[in-house]
Amino acid sequence: xxxxxxxILILFSAVLAGVVVARPAITASSAGKILAFVVLxxxxxxxxxxxxxxxxxxxxxxxxxxxxxxxxxxGKSLHIDDPSYLAAxxxxxxxxxxxxxxxxxxxxxAMFGTFKAKLGGLRHLYVYYLKKMPLPQDIKLxxxxxxxxxxxxxxxxxxxxxxxxxxxxPATLPAIKANTLSCVSSGCHDMVHNVGHWGDKVKFWDGxx
Amino acid sequence: MRxxxxxxxxxxxxxxxxxxxxxxxxxxxxWSRPIAFVVLVCLGGALIGIGVLLFLxxxxxGPPQPANASGVARDKH
Numbered sequence: 001x002x003x004x005x006x007x008i009l010i011l012f013s014a015v016l017a018g019v020v021v022a023r024p025a026i027t028a029s030s031a032g033k034i035l036a037f038v039v040l041x042x043x044x045x046x047x048x049x050x051x052x053x054x055x056x057x058x059x060x061x062x063x064x065x066x067x068x069x070x071x072x073x074x075g076k077s078l079h080i081d082d083p084s085y086l087a088a089x090x091x092x093x094x095x096x097x098x099x100x101x102x103x104x105x106x107x108x109x110a111m112f113g114t115f116k117a118k119l120g121g122l123r124h125l126y127v128y129y130l131k132k133m134p135l136p137q138d139i140k141l142x143x144x145x146x147x148x149x150x151x152x153x154x155x156x157x158x159x160x161x162x163x164x165x166x167x168x169x170p171a172t173l174p175a176i177k178a179n180t181l182s183c184v185s186s187g188c189h190d191m192v193h194n195v196g197h198w199g200d201k202v203k204f205w206d207g208x209x
Numbered sequence: 210m211r212x213x214x215x216x217x218x219x220x221x222x223x224x225x226x227x228x229x230x231x232x233x234x235x236x237x238x239x240w241s242r243p244i245a246f247v248v249l250v251c252l253g254g255a256l257i258g259i260g261v262l263l264f265l266x267x268x269x270x271g272p273p274q275p276a277n278a279s280g281v282a283r284d285k286h
Binding site for chain 2 (some may be wrong): 003006007010011013014017018020021024025027036039040041044045047048051052054056057059063064067068121122123124128129201
């Protein structure tokens, strides 16, 4: 449901609730009882659920993640004009949806993964508002990046299964699939965001959304 | 009469809580900041939840309905 529709529904519910507050005696009649039930039970709970769902959907957006200043550099890293930067290459080539770029890679593709990702987001809020914020380049993942998140899309893809580097050693591909060899380990796809280590020569692509 | 007044008072309080909760929710939906979700759930959700529970309590603790009395009267015939 679009945000504006939910806001209109909420304001409509509030006005009707105002009628019950102003004249509670109308609940003496059957119609008044039905109105009170709709206005003080059904509509508030429906509005709350619709609002929470709307916020949950919005929290997946790239704009939402980048709305905290500390994420500015990470947002900028998506526009680096260098395909060796993993996040930039994925974002610019739409290997991930551009409007849900952060969420697509940083969610947890397991049972309750979305829920865990939201809990992680609450931890970010806690640090952002109540603790001393680290420098952008000092931000670390809560746990090492699981290959499962990459394999969610890449598993079975020809470029992954038949890639020359992946097959140079017969042990490599099984190790990647078993998450014993990280995709982002040193010497592999280790240029992800690299915030704080760009140097002066890095260029930015100003296209895309 | 007194229980009716008390029920009306509970309905009023319940309605006010629900209205404040709804307004908080509306503000959070318009306010595009990550903290908005927490405020929506913790403050808006709590106000709406308490308002709804108070409404349900006012229903459960309301005066007996006169319709029951007419039913009893019918049974006597």
